[in-house]
Amino acid sequence: MMIEKGRSATPLKDKKLFVFDLDGTVYLGKRIFPEAVKLVNRLSESGRKVLFFTNNASSTAEFYLGKLRRAGFEVSDDAVMTSGDVAASFLLTRRPGKRVFLLGTEALKNSMRQRGVGVTDCADGKSADIVVSSFDTELTFGKLTTACRLLWNGAEYFCTHPDLRCPTDEGYLPDSGAIAAMLTAATGVKPVFFGKPHPVTMEAITESTGFSKDEICVVGDRLYTDIAFAINSGVTSVLVLTGETDAKTVGKLPDTEMPDYVFENADGIYRRVFAKE
Numbered sequence: 001m002m003i004e005k006g007r008s009a010t011p012l013k014d015k016k017l018f019v020f021d022l023d024g025t026v027y028l029g030k031r032i033f034p035e036a037v038k039l040v041n042r043l044s045e046s047g048r049k050v051l052f053f054t055n056n057a058s059s060t061a062e063f064y065l066g067k068l069r070r071a072g073f074e075v076s077d078d079a080v081m082t083s084g085d086v087a088a089s090f091l092l093t094r095r096p097g098k099r100v101f102l103l104g105t106e107a108l109k110n111s112m113r114q115r116g117v118g119v120t121d122c123a124d125g126k127s128a129d130i131v132v133s134s135f136d137t138e139l140t141f142g143k144l145t146t147a148c149r150l151l152w153n154g155a156e157y158f159c160t161h162p163d164l165r166c167p168t169d170e171g172y173l174p175d176s177g178a179i180a181a182m183l184t185a186a187t188g189v190k191p192v193f194f195g196k197p198h199p200v201t202m203e204a205i206t207e208s209t210g211f212s213k214d215e216i217c218v219v220g221d222r223l224y225t226d227i228a229f230a231i232n233s234g235v236t237s238v239l240v241l242t243g244e245t246d247a248k249t250v251g252k253l254p255d256t257e258m259p260d261y262v263f264e265n266a267d268g269i270y271r272r273v274f275a276k277e
């Protein structure tokens, strides 16, 4: 361990829910981190709860669950949540019965419909009350036009996550935040964002898991999504240096952006949580 800031009243070993980021934290593209597999499986064995949260709503929780299990993570059926799930929960509880036009993948659309969100493609010529945009890898000009028309006519606007670009093995892809920026440029309407770093996401996590903020820690590799999410939500933050952030960057951080804990990799967390007393 390199840094222990001591902002949190509850030590890491007493946390009951560990919220892990995916890419850069438990794997990098196709490369699985064995230290992360060991940590996650031991946390579960010890009775602690593990939740994987990703902003990437272009795939569903079931997809990520399959990927994690094939990689050796022993995880329960409810162990994955995406920013799309946060959007769905919000719409169901705070905007019940509304017609929603979605700029998202078929996978996200089906998942939202299954949960009871009234997603419509407006093919019936009727309007929608709400536009939700996401990382739509199946985006068409027709969908963009419909979304803009609805926003010009006063529809409410939400976006699943603010990420501007998505790292892949072949380089970056334009992500949800970039698509939202295009809609905003055309209509002047700015979305309300879900996902990390927005605290509404922590509300969805505490509501669905039943844990209080003091019992939760967030583990991730990105400062402006994972760590900012924990800090904005008043939850203990744990940075691992296996993804986007290096030690040099951490050294230059102002106190307000500094994670509570920084580890080289998941093994540092393992040793911290399971150290003999």
Ligand SMILES: [Mg+2]
Pocket (backbone or CB within 6 Å): 021, 022, 023, 024, 025, 220, 221, 222, 243
């Ligand atoms: Mg990450």
